[in-house]
Amino acid sequence: MEGEDRRSRILQFRVGNNSSAENGYTRVLLQLFGYMGHGKSTFINSCIYTLGNGAYEMRARGSQSDETHTTARLAYRLTDCITIVDNRGYNKMEDNETGVMYAQLGHFLPLNQEVEWEKDFLKILSKVEESDVTPNYSDFIVPIYVHSVKNNMTEEEFSYVKEFFKNCRDMTGVYPIVVLTNKLSGPYSHLEGKFKEIGAEQVYAIENYTEDDHIKTRGRCDDMQAIIENALKDVKFRLEQPRDPVKERIERKKFVLKFAYQFSVAKKEEEAAKKEKARLKEKFDQMWFKRFPE
Ligand SMILES: Nc1nc2c(ncn2[C@@H]2O[C@H](COP(=O)(O)OP(=O)(O)OP(=O)(O)O)[C@@H](O)[C@H]2O)c(=O)[nH]1
Numbered sequence: 535m536e537g538e539d540r541r542s543r544i545l546q547f548r549v550g551n552n553s554s555a556e557n558g559y560t561r562v563l564l565q566l567f568g569y570m571g572h573g574k575s576t577f578i579n580s581c582i583y584t585l586g587n588g589a590y591e592m593r594a595r596g597s598q599s600d601e602t603h604t605t606a607r608l609a610y611r612l613t614d615c616i617t618i619v620d621n622r623g624y625n626k627m628e629d630n631e632t633g634v635m636y637a638q639l640g641h642f643l644p645l646n647q648e649v650e651w652e653k654d655f656l657k658i659l660s661k662v663e664e665s666d667v668t669p670n671y672s673d674f675i676v677p678i679y680v681h682s683v684k685n686n687m688t689e690e691e692f693s694y695v696k697e698f699f700k701n702c703r704d705m706t707g708v709y710p711i712v713v714l715t716n717k718l719s720g721p722y723s724h725l726e727g728k729f730k731e732i733g734a735e736q737v738y739a740i741e742n743y744t745e746d747d748h749i750k751t752r753g754r755c756d757d758m759q760a761i762i763e764n765a766l767k768d769v770k771f772r773l774e775q776p777r778d779p780v781k782e783r784i785e786r787k788k789f790v791l792k793f794a795y796q797f798s799v800a801k802k803e804e805e806a807a808k809k810e811k812a813r814l815k816e817k818f819d820q821m822w823f824k825r826f827p828e
């Protein structure tokens with residue numbers, strides 16, 4: 535049975551067996567990202583459910599048991615070699631949020647910690663410096679962008695995501711895989727096409743298993759497993775390419791620090807311009823009041 539074959543191929547996947555080269559990788563991290571509430575945690579629960587034999591469980595959810603929004607970057611083991619990682623969802627997808635994603639993909643932030651949308655360059659620099667103590671050369675990260683078909687995106691957002699995806703590719707060596715959730719909510723071919731237009735090489739539409747609706751069917755299991763298996767194909771392909779871990783890490787570090795620096799300078803300039811505008815308005819109001827007192 536094709537579905538069973540796929541499941542066993544995933545369960546038996548070993549990073550070390552896939553390349554004749556000594557690449558040093560021992561684990562694959564499927565790193566989720568995307569807007570708040572689009573189904574990241576539910577996708578993790580669906581993947582665990584589809585690969586296992588047990589009952590449906592809501593293992594990934596909010597960071598605290600009484601919260602629904604995830605605020606930490608939490609790792610869930612799928613197999614001995616594959617871990618899927620939940621993430622805090624974006625509010626607006628701005629540079630301070632995407633900058634954190636670059637730091638995650640560059641292996642500069644540890645797993646299982648709260649995600650802060652850091653705006654201060656010195657704090658980012660200090661976190662990146664801390665990661666130098668035990669540099670991570672053994673995890674291969676595949677970025678997975680989760681987006682609900684219930685939400686459309688503007689042309690402006692797509693153009694931002696295009697640049698964002700390209701940077702994610704430069705950080706990891708693979709284009710983010712796009713997972714469209716809630717596929718039964720309405721037509722999604724437009725979104726599928728748009729994501730391909732901006733560079734996504736793999737786009738999948740799925741209906742996640744949820745607490746209320748989790749009868750296992752072959753098609754639904756196959757949809758989830760196809761995403762995982764194709765992520766592993768990307769990994770295998772990259773493992774055949776030559777690797778210089780130290781040099782690549784330096785390049786990633788330069789990119790993350792330059793991005794954070796430019797962002798924090800732009801933010802400071804924006805704040806200074808706002809202050810100046812407020813100061814000029816106050817001065818104008820005072821002059822106006824002097825000439826035309828009430
Ligand atoms: N019907 C259906 N519901 C879904 C699907 N994916 C997610 N949901 C529901 O959408 C809601 C939000 O899903 P979450 O998995 O918490 O979303 P998230 O991206 O983790 O959200 P944050 O942690 O806030 O970033 C939950 O009520 C899920 O049950 C889907 O494919 N189909």
Ligand SMILES: [Mg+2]
Binds near residue numbers: 574575596620621
């Ligand atoms: Mg979540």
